[in-house]
Amino acid sequence: MAPPRGEVLQGTLDLIVLQTLQAMGPLHGYGIARRVQQVSEDLLKLNQGTLYPALLRLEQRGWISSKWGASENNRKAKYYSLTRAGRKQLLAETESWERMTALMARLLGDTEGG
Amino acid sequence: MEWLRVFGARLRGLFRKRYLDGDLDAELRAHVEMLVEENIRRGMSPVEARYAARREFGGVEQSKELHREQRSIPFLDALLEDLRFALRGLRNRPGFALVAILTLSLGIGSTTAVFSVVDRLLFRSLPYPHDQELVSFGDKAPFEANEFVLGPDYVDWKKGQTPFESVTSVVPGGADCDLTEKNPVRLKCALVESTFLPTFEIQPFLGRNFTSDEDRPHAPRVALVSYGLWRSRFASDRHLPGRTIALDGKPTVVVGVLPPQFEMPNLGHDDILLPAALDGSTARGPNARQIILRAFARLKPGITIKQAAAAMEPLFQRSLDYVPPQFQHEVSFRVRSLRDRQIQDARVASWVLLGAVLAVLLVACTNVANLLLARATSRVRELAVRTALGATRGRLARQSLTESLLLGLLGGLAGCWFAQFLLRFFVSIAPDGIPRLEQASVDVRVLLFTLGVSLLSGVLFGLASALGRPAPELLVGKETRATSRGMLRQVLVTVQMAVSLILLAGAGLLLRSLWKLETVSLGMDTKSVITAGINLAEYRYPDSAKQLAFFDQVEARLKRMPGTTALALSDSLPPSGGMQATFLSSLEIPGHTKFSAGTGGMIGYRFVTPGYFPALGIPILRGRGFSEEDRAPAKRPVILSEALAKKLFPNGEDPLGKSFRFGLQTEWHTIVGVAGDVKNNGLAAPPDPEFYIPWKNETAGYFRSGNLIVQSAIHSDAIAKWIRSETAAVDPTVPVTIEVMKARVGKLARQPRFTAVLLSLFAGMGVLLAGIGIYGVVGFLVVQQTREIGIRIALGATPRNVLRMVLSNMVRWTVAGAALGLLGAWLCSRLLESLLFEVRAHDPFLLCAALLVLLAVAFLAAWIPARKAIHVDPMIALRYE
Numbered sequence: 001m002a003p004p005r006g007e008v009l010q011g012t013l014d015l016i017v018l019q020t021l022q023a024m025g026p027l028h029g030y031g032i033a034r035r036v037q038q039v040s041e042d043l044l045k046l047n048q049g050t051l052y053p054a055l056l057r058l059e060q061r062g063w064i065s066s067k068w069g070a071s072e073n074n075r076k077a078k079y080y081s082l083t084r085a086g087r088k089q090l091l092a093e094t095e096s097w098e099r100m101t102a103l104m105a106r107l108l109g110d111t112e113g114g
Numbered sequence: 115m116e117w118l119r120v121f122g123a124r125l126r127g128l129f130r131k132r133y134l135d136g137d138l139d140a141e142l143r144a145h146v147e148m149l150v151e152e153n154i155r156r157g158m159s160p161v162e163a164r165y166a167a168r169r170e171f172g173g174v175e176q177s178k179e180l181h182r183e184q185r186s187i188p189f190l191d192a193l194l195e196d197l198r199f200a201l202r203g204l205r206n207r208p209g210f211a212l213v214a215i216l217t218l219s220l221g222i223g224s225t226t227a228v229f230s231v232v233d234r235l236l237f238r239s240l241p242y243p244h245d246q247e248l249v250s251f252g253d254k255a256p257f258e259a260n261e262f263v264l265g266p267d268y269v270d271w272k273k274g275q276t277p278f279e280s281v282t283s284v285v286p287g288g289a290d291c292d293l294t295e296k297n298p299v300r301l302k303c304a305l306v307e308s309t310f311l312p313t314f315e316i317q318p319f320l321g322r323n324f325t326s327d328e329d330r331p332h333a334p335r336v337a338l339v340s341y342g343l344w345r346s347r348f349a350s351d352r353h354l355p356g357r358t359i360a361l362d363g364k365p366t367v368v369v370g371v372l373p374p375q376f377e378m379p380n381l382g383h384d385d386i387l388l389p390a391a392l393d394g395s396t397a398r399g400p401n402a403r404q405i406i407l408r409a410f411a412r413l414k415p416g417i418t419i420k421q422a423a424a425a426m427e428p429l430f431q432r433s434l435d436y437v438p439p440q441f442q443h444e445v446s447f448r449v450r451s452l453r454d455r456q457i458q459d460a461r462v463a464s465w466v467l468l469g470a471v472l473a474v475l476l477v478a479c480t481n482v483a484n485l486l487l488a489r490a491t492s493r494v495r496e497l498a499v500r501t502a503l504g505a506t507r508g509r510l511a512r513q514s515l516t517e518s519l520l521l522g523l524l525g526g527l528a529g530c531w532f533a534q535f536l537l538r539f540f541v542s543i544a545p546d547g548i549p550r551l552e553q554a555s556v557d558v559r560v561l562l563f564t565l566g567v568s569l570l571s572g573v574l575f576g577l578a579s580a581l582g583r584p585a586p587e588l589l590v591g592k593e594t595r596a597t598s599r600g601m602l603r604q605v606l607v608t609v610q611m612a613v614s615l616i617l618l619a620g621a622g623l624l625l626r627s628l629w630k631l632e633t634v635s636l637g638m639d640t641k642s643v644i645t646a647g648i649n650l651a652e653y654r655y656p657d658s659a660k661q662l663a664f665f666d667q668v669e670a671r672l673k674r675m676p677g678t679t680a681l682a683l684s685d686s687l688p689p690s691g692g693m694q695a696t697f698l699s700s701l702e703i704p705g706h707t708k709f710s711a712g713t714g715g716m717i718g719y720r721f722v723t724p725g726y727f728p729a730l731g732i733p734i735l736r737g738r739g740f741s742e743e744d745r746a747p748a749k750r751p752v753i754l755s756e757a758l759a760k761k762l763f764p765n766g767e768d769p770l771g772k773s774f775r776f777g778l779q780t781e782w783h784t785i786v787g788v789a790g791d792v793k794n795n796g797l798a799a800p801p802d803p804e805f806y807i808p809w810k811n812e813t814a815g816y817f818r819s820g821n822l823i824v825q826s827a828i829h830s831d832a833i834a835k836w837i838r839s840e841t842a843a844v845d846p847t848v849p850v851t852i853e854v855m856k857a858r859v860g861k862l863a864r865q866p867r868f869t870a871v872l873l874s875l876f877a878g879m880g881v882l883l884a885g886i887g888i889y890g891v892v893g894f895l896v897v898q899q900t901r902e903i904g905i906r907i908a909l910g911a912t913p914r915n916v917l918r919m920v921l922s923n924m925v926r927w928t929v930a931g932a933a934l935g936l937l938g939a940w941l942c943s944r945l946l947e948s949l950l951f952e953v954r955a956h957d958p959f960l961l962c963a964a965l966l967v968l969l970a971v972a973f974l975a976a977w978i979p980a981r982k983a984i985h986v987d988p989m990i991a992l993r994y995e
Contacts, residue, residue, distance in 0.1 A: 029141060030148040048149075048170055049177030052142065053184045060123040060184075061116060071144070073151065078141045 013054050015097065018082065018090040021064060026081035028071060029055060055080060063089050127185035128194065138181055146171055196516035203517060210489060211521075214482045217886070218525025218571065220879055221478030223532030225567055228471040228872075230537060230560045232464040234550040235457045238559070241375045243315040247279070247413045248452040249422065250379070253430075253445050257695070257716045260455065261448045262286065265392065265405030267433040274429050277422035278411035282306070282313040284379065285390050286408050292651045293347070294360045300651065300849055301343070303361075304384040307392070311338075313412050314379070320344075321355030321370030328369075329389035335366040338387040341374040361386070363653040379410055381456055381550070403436070410452065423449040462948050463869045469945075470620065470876040473613045475571060477883045480606045482525075483575035484887055486518060487603050488894045490579040511580040518576025519569060526568030530556060533564070544868035578602055604927045607891050610884040611931025611968065612938055614877070618964035619939035621877035623946055624870035626960060627953045631863050634951075636689055637792035637801070639731025643855035644830055645687055646822040646837050648848060661817045664844060668822065669723070671840040677828035682725035683809050687821050689793035690862060693718040693804065702775045703762060717758060718794055718804035719776070721817075726806070727789060729825045737770045737787030740808050744786075747812040752783035758803035759788045774805075783807070797862045798951045823855075830854050869949060881968060885975040892924055893979035900986055908988035920983045924976040931972075932965060939964070 063086030153163035252261035698714025
């Protein structure tokens with residue numbers, strides 16, 4: 001069964017963005033969108049415009065910070081980078097996510113086995 | 115704490131809107147451009163690439179909108195938007211804004227100023243903790259405004275009472291006393307019981323209260339010093355308690371300093387509190403019934419004033435047994451709150467002024483509501499467009515309310531400034547007319563009140579236009595008419611007229627009463643009369659011989675003063691009260707029966723020198739005045755006032771030569787003359803009958819204080835200087851209070867004048883505002899009906915027809931307003947009754963006068979714009995559309 005191409009849950013998008021910035025270092029919005037698409041192999045259909053309110057939300061919470069800079073093509077672009085608080089948040093969320101998936105895996109495994 | 119950070123970020127987002135919008139724009143554009151470049155690299159044509167990029171990105175505008183919502187606080191954002199819009203609207207119509215704000219500032223400013231005065235009288239707590247529990251209690255008798263308690267009764271009541279937590283007493287009147295150290299000063303001392311501070315829950319600022327042991331006869335003298343005296347005289351010495359000072363020449367130990375905000379329950383600011391030193395034995399001694407006290411108490415929790423009065427009644431009834439039978443039915447028992455005792459008759463005046471000023475505010479709000487409605491009518495098209503574009507009715511109402519609230523606040527701001535100015539004016543016309551006026555100021559509490567009033571009036575006048583229904587169908591037609599609102603405006607004008615008429619009628623009553631009061635016949639001639647009050651210090655003039663000598667010397671010196679046409683000494687002065695008095699029932703004439711079963715009312719008497727009658731221009735109606743020989747100790751002549759003569763000899767007997775005795779005195783006086791009646795009880799109250807006894811050359815009298823009366827052709831300033839230098843030549847330490855008699859009399863009318871002037875001022879404002887309102891409404895109607903008027907004129911209507919058409923409406927509302935106002939005035943003037951002097955509350959002449967004034971103003975206000983209608987040029991009017 002092919003996995004459904006779902007809408008992105010809000011909390012999930014936050015986690016994806018934080019993880020992307022952790023892995024790639026400072027990145028502009030376009031870069032983040034590209035990276036999300038590559039990693040998810042287009043499984044996640046991201047409406048790129050919705051990325052920006054999410055970025056703003058993360059910034060307001062102090063998890064990422066932004067700065068204007070120049071892109072590879074020498075175009076002016078806003079670069080986002082992870083803050084210390086963001087790193088901590090990512091760690092916490094990853095942990096809780098892992099716990100969740102482990103739980104789900106056990107739960108689903110049990111159902112299939114029984 | 116995270117929400118706080120987010121909130122802060124959002125709050126910041128509220129204000130850098132334009133910058134942030136640009137930022138977002140640039141960021142999104144960059145993103146789309148990168149997408150386009152990527153697509154081109156993949157081999158799409160530029161047009162195709164751009165198209166694909168757009169699709170991939172999604173809606174740019176939706177994204178922006180989402181971003182904006184995330185960025186700030188939507189509710190505040192809309193409010194700021196509304197405020198900005200409202201400000202722009204006001205800037206675009208500066209004339210409208212100015213008129214509205216001015217009108218409001220008149221209303222709100224007057225309200226603020228009056229509130230800051232009456233707040234202290236009616237609402238603000240007195241400077242004592244739990245002030246609502248404090249009461250004053252005692253006997254109420256017809257000859258005394260405030261309740262009092264006699265010495266022995268006080269002791270009994272204090273012991274037997276149940277409703278009070280604690281009871282205390284003050285010796286009335288206080289006394290002058292002298293600090294007799296180097297640089298002696300005259301001070302005001304009050305005698306209080308040791309329970310005084312505890313009952314009022316006042317903690318001394320320094321030191322302690324005096325103990326009950328110190329509050330006994332013959333105890334070592336102790337004193338409490340006021341904060342003001344401590345600062346000015348004792349240089350804020352923190353070690354003052356324990357020090358000994360010389361008071362009236364006697365060593366007195368200061369035990370404490372009173373707190374800064376301390377005031378006596380009679381609003382006095384005495385410098386020193388001394389123990390009253392009344393113990394059970396003094397208060398039961400032979401002269402105890404002559405000891406008069408003011409009693410105060412703190413109610414037990416949960417006890418009302420009524421319950422307290424009922425609980426005290428048996429004690430009072432028992433005390434009545436000691437009262438001579440003729441007094442018994444004239445004396446009753448009274449308990450009232452300390453506030454009531456303090457403000458006395460200022461309560462009615464306060465409520466009247468507050469009511470009047472709220473009426474002015476109402477008229478002002480009505481005016482602004484009218485202005486807003488007029489503007490809404492001219493903005494109907496704009497509102498219709500906005501409705502058509504999807505603005506909800508709620509959104510438009512909110513917008514319109516924001517605007518009126520903004521106007522209200524601006525008006526309040528201007529009003530605060532106006533209030534300061536008014537308050538200064540109030541103080542200048544009534545320095546001692548209204549209690550606590552000198553403390554009135556625009557402070558935080560008053561400002562909060564003003565803020566509330568501003569917002570409330572904003573809602574009030576904004577409501578009419580906010581609730582108006584926007585009508586998109588108007589976009590279709592050309593005619594922009596709003597008949598229902600026209601109706602509302604007329605109702606508003608009617609209300610204004612009614613309120614103004616009530617104000618006018620009230621002001622008319624008070625002014626007429628004031629005029630009567632100021633022209634009331636005093637029975638004497640105060641022209642070119644100057645008085646000088648002298649109060650001799652006890653420590654310098656301990657006995658009557660010395661006192662008499664002082665006054666004799668001063669009299670002799672002043673007689674030599676040039677320009678003096680008459681000179682007199684007396685122990686008291688008309689027309690204010692404060693003379694010595696006895697009861698009619700205590701008067702005796704050989705061969706006559708007792709004059710009265712009860713007390714018979716008060717009979718006043720004065721000690722005067724022979725010059726008294728000529729100096730004050732009091733006519734001697736029969737017999738003769740006093741001569742210098744009458745001042746010899748052996749002579750005992752007396753002069754009656756006409757009213758007293760009629761009372762004592764009702765059957766037309768000749769009083770001259772008859773003998774007469776009063777009070778507890780044993781000597782008989784011979785009646786030598788009858789003088790004209792003189793006001794002696796204030797201006798408004800009917801005069802008490804009185805009699806005159808010569809100021810003698812003997813030491814038996816009590817002359818610590820006296821008044822010099824000088825009638826002179828010379829300017830008062832020169833006389834004043836002369837009197838001062840002559841008394842100083844006798845004794846430079848004696849303070850002299852010099853007053854021009856006319857001003858002294860004028861002072862008595864101060865409180866009525868204050869109320870009358872203020873009410874007239876507010877009535878004037880009300881009428882002016884109502885006039886402006888009528889002017890606005892009629893003018894607006896004329897402009898609206900220009901086309902109709904033009905057609906009528908083109909069809910042959912005469913100017914008279916046009917005028918009738920325009921004014922007929924006006925006449926209808928005016929009549930309605932006048933009728934309502936007359937009804938209101940009839941009902942409201944009842945409330946003024948206690949403030950009136952020799953004027954009936956329902957004076958038809960005054961009502962008519964008020965009505966005429968209002969009609970004149972209304973007609974004038976309507977006439978000016980109506981005249982424009984006659985001169986409408988039909989050609990221009992028809993081309994108008």
